[in-house]
Amino acid sequence: MDINQLQTFIRVSEFGSFTKAGEQSFISGTAVMKQINRLETELNLKLFLRTATGVTLTPQGKKFLPYVHQLLALLDTAIEETRKVRLDDKQVISIGTSILHPADPFMVLWRQLAPRLSKFQLRLVQLQEDLTSSNREYALLGRSSDLIVGTFDNTTLKQSFRAIKLGAYHFGIAVRSDNPLAQLDTIKFENLANQRLLTVPTGISEKNDQLRSEMLNTVSSIRMVETDGRYDINTFNRAVDENIALISLTPWKDIHPNLVTIPLETKITVPYGLISTKFPGRITDNFLNAFLQVFNQK
Template sequence: MDINQLQTFLRVSEYGSFTKAAEQSFISGTAVMKQINRLESELNLKLFNRTATGVQLTPQGKTFQPYVHQLLDLLNTAVEETRRVRTDDKQIILLGTSLLHPADPFMSIWKKVAPDMPKFQIRLVQLQEDLNSSNREYAMLGRSSDLMVGTFDSTTLKHAFSATKLGSYHFGIAVRSDHPLAQLEEISFSDLAHQKVLMVPTGISEKNDLLRQQLLEKVPSVQPIDTTGRYDINTFNKAVEENIAMISLTPWKRIHPNLVTVPLKTDITVDYGVLSAKLPGKKTADFLHEFIQINHPKISQ
């Protein structure tokens, strides 16, 4: 029995469905079912009755549920108290960072406001990935990190995230340095005629969907090449190895040394900011409240 199984148990009991619990956990319904089956097997208890329309707690499950809440609350309290002792009563906020989700935009602001928030301390942690999730690093919010800097729109936020806006990223086209487009100072849609353009599939980001729609309407000869999901380092390698253009964003200009990013002429931008879980816990919620108050009205939620 592990923490993930207990958290999954609570999600399933809340939503009454393996599928809905899976959506909130960013894993497959099959993975959720396996976790619950394993938990029931290890405990030798039947926690849920399975039906064609969903699942319901058994009497054993109903008895077990409040103890799970108490156990996880106690664990959170233990972790918070331990961190407080180690850091002279400062509350540690874990800020995830990675190649694709750099923490720099937040840290530049934090350096200025840190003296006004003396009870908090930022600790940078490497963002981990949930390989069973289409949102990978986002799915680990509230688990391996309290906060991260990332892009968002309603497609992102309809899941389990909240966002505090810091600014907007601009689109660009990343190409190999020997690609003809690399010589331009700015790329227009017409410059992409008959080009293969690497981009995320539809349904992941509203802004990417909007950009794709406008691009194809104005330049039907463009050939979209879909990635398997959100970008990872393999996406940048693919653009280099196949020498094709790739939709890029402001913070990714220097990810791959063999790629040059040229600004794309478009009014479409992508909001970015500090992301947290919908239910981030008191410590993180208090931090965000103070952070927003100090930076208001520059930062909006």
């Protein structure tokens, strides 16, 4: 039995569905079902009744549920209190960072505001790849890190996250340096006529969907090539290998040595900021409230 299994047990009890619980964790319904099956086997308990329309807690599951809530709350408290002791009573906030979600934009701001938030200590955490998740870095929030610096829109915030906006990223088109588009100072939609353009599928990013719609309404011959999900480093390798243009964002302009990113002429931008789970825990919540107060006074 591990923490992930207990967190999954709570989500399944809330949503009454392996699939819906998986969507909240960015894993498949099958992966959720396997976690629950393993938990029931290890505990020798029947926690859920499975039906064609969903799952419901058994009497054993109902008895077990409040204890799981207490156990996870106690663990959160233990971690928070231990962090205080370890670093001279400073409240430690872990910021996740990765190639696709660099913490740099926030760290520049933090150096300006840190003197007014002296009771907090930041700790950078390298986000590890979670191959079972369709949204790896976001799925790790609350597990390996308290916060990440990333993009968000209504689609993101509907999936159990909260965000403090720090600014906006701009769209660009990333191409191989030997691609004719790389010679342009800016790219207009017309420059992409008859081009293959690598992008995420619809439904993942509201802003990306708006951009796609604007592009195709202007130039119908643009051929959208969809990735399997959100970008990972292999997406950028694919753009190089296939010499295909790719919709990119500000923080990714130097992500690959063989790609050049040209600014795209569009008024659509993507907000970015500090992202946490909706219920991040007391210390993280205190930090976000204190940061927001100082940030608004800047």
